Amino acid sequence: MQESSIVESKARSNPETPLLGRLRQMIVTGVVQPGDLLAETALAQDFEVSRTPIREALKQLEREGLVEVRARVGTFVRKPTQREIHEMFSLKEAFEGLAAGLLARRGAVPELDQLKENVARSQQAVERGDAELYSQLVHEFHSTLVAGADNRKLSEHYDLLMNQLAYHRIVSQTLSLPGRLQNSKDEHQAIIDAISSKDPLAAELVMRRHVAASSQSAALAAMKEEDEEQPG
Amino acid sequence: MQESSIVESKARSNPETPLLGRLRQMIVTGVVQPGDLLAETALAQDFEVSRTPIREALKQLEREGLVEVRARVGTFVRKPTQREIHEMFSLKEAFEGLAAGLLARRGAVPELDQLKENVARSQQAVERGDAELYSQLVHEFHSTLVAGADNRKLSEHYDLLMNQLAYHRIVSQTLSLPGRLQNSKDEHQAIIDAISSKDPLAAELVMRRHVAASSQSAALAAMKEEDEEQPG
DNA sequence: TTGAACTCTCTTGCATACAAGAACTCTATC
DNA sequence: GATAGAGTTCTTGTATGCAAGAGAGTTCAA
Structure with missing residues (x-):
């Protein structure tokens, strides 16, 4: 898909x-x-x-x-430092915020339907408590959104960033945090709503809030992993 | 310097x-x-x-x-296509907007003083009608601002982008457009004011408006250059 | 036991030879 | 004159040999 x-x-x-x-x-x-x-x-x-x-x-x-x-x-x-991870999440927020705004400006495009379908499937995953499937759907949601912005340069920079973050590894850890699943899904829905209403500013704002929230969780998870490696 | x-x-x-x-x-x-x-x-x-x-x-x-x-x-x-140039200016707006917000959050840092001094010198350049010096100061303004965000990952992505845009060539063409000099300087002052008042949201907004404005001029200049090359 | 010096091994950095293919040119033919 | 074809030349792609240096390990002396 x-x-x-x-x-x-x-x-x-x-x-x-x-x-x-x-x-x-x-x-x-x-x-x-x-x-x-x-x-x-x-x-x-x-x-x-x-x-x-x-x-x-x-x-x-x-x-x-x-x-x-x-x-x-x-x-x-190479392993990104804590500082770099923090810096990259700032960039991620900017990239995805930009993408959401651009997508909202584009209006009804195939990617928007894909996002809606994604949320529907995510709902099922949440209900079944299937964290692994959900993690995959989260990844798909964000990459679909960026792809929907129809800006190749943005995609290039975004891919570069995501590779550096080794993103899906961090995400799967993040989502194990209690309650984060349902929150995340609701936020995705809010993003779609803003995009659907063709309000670029709102779309960007909601998107950035969402990324900031999950970034905080992810940064926490990354830090936790750090501690486990060097317990002394 | x-x-x-x-x-x-x-x-x-x-x-x-x-x-x-x-x-x-x-x-x-x-x-x-x-x-x-x-x-x-x-x-x-x-x-x-x-x-x-x-x-x-x-x-x-x-x-x-x-x-x-x-x-x-x-x-x-390689020569960027018109579409790529347009895409890259979108990214530039996002990058510099992010930088302005981050800088505003940092408060009083050396870079802020550098920006103030830059605007002062720019004022002189405008009065003398020295477009070349002004072009150089514009470049310095923007790179100082991004450096002031104190986010190395952002700087890396920004440098990558600017190289692709062969930015200074485009800028010097842009500024030859009538009236753009004074406008640009005033916008720089407004950006500094927003940053000085430590209002990240306002700083980002003003910055993005400024980039969008100069982008339009630059895109125009790039298009003009295109036409001159292939008059047929 | 500690420390210094030396050697040995493993790594990347660079130069070069050869392979493979794309594109141009020239020629022969219709 | 136009066109198809072969051959030539130029390009990058890859393999390999050697150089240089970093670092670990060892040995010897204090």
Whole structure:
């Protein structure tokens, strides 16, 4: 239905090399953990290519902020600092607020129907207490909304940001917080209402409030994860 | 005083390779024109290195949207489409609006004083009718404001955007439009007032209105340039 | 036991050779 | 004159070899 969009979403002239996508997915989904060494030679053997394309992909990932290349030492999976996470949630709020406003301006488009359907399915997920399905639907809701803004540059920046946040991992943790499920669904409904009434300002405002609320939960979850790793 | 910031501004662990910066500057400042071929071999000879580092830099520039690499054909300086320019100005509005809000929240910081001084100098430039100096001060105003938001992720995204817009070229064209100089300066003053009164919402609103206004002028100038190139 | 120096290994950085393909040019043919 | 085709040339894509440096481990001396 909806493209994954965290891992792959650009519709550019040059389709992304499979290598880059696979490496990025490994990082974003947590197959490799922050601090892990991504050695070019080892990866080259794993993927059965030479170091050259591996190297290009790693350099690209460095620019995306997912890894850190230390000259003549190694390439390591990067972990955003608390400050960076906070900064990125500010950006997320701005991006999605902009998207909501643009979408409201566009009026009735297919994406709006997709959002309505999403909320309907979310309602069922909430009733069944299916947190995992709901988490997936949340991701779909937000990416559909941004896609509906019909602004490719926005999408590019947004995808970049979401990859850095390793968003879906944080979201699934966030939603385990008690009561957050029902709140989140209601907020989604309010967003759709504002968009449907073609009020860009209201749409942006509601959207930003929603992102701010979930950001707070997410930041909390991220901080909690931090504590669990280093209990001392 | 203020770092150029269009060409170089990141304070990352890995300092940017000189090659990348030089190539980027060549594109942003118009030394090489859209459509021009950037052949790896030729550049390697010019810069007296092998193709490998050149290649890395070009790949990076591709990700930044400044060049287009067509496999086995060539790497070409890219020209944003009218649609992309429009999209990017939407993003610019969101970024600078966010920055103004964040800066207002921070209160009295050195950057605020820099902004005040900037407006004072701009006043002089307007009185003297020095459009070039004013153009430079405009650039400085906006980059100081974003820097003042104290959000590195925002700065990264903003720099990326500005490079794609080859912003200063467009600005200098824009400001030649009659009456725009005085208007622009007054708007800058209004932005500072809003920030000084520590009203994030007002600051964001005024900022966004300002960006929207200058965007309209800039888009017009870009369109005009387009027409001049292809008169038929 | 501690510390310093040295060596050894592993990493990325860079240069280069070769492969593959796109596009242009020139020629032959209709 | 127009067009199809082959060949040439230019481009980027990939593999690989070597250089340089960081860092861990070891050894030796105090």
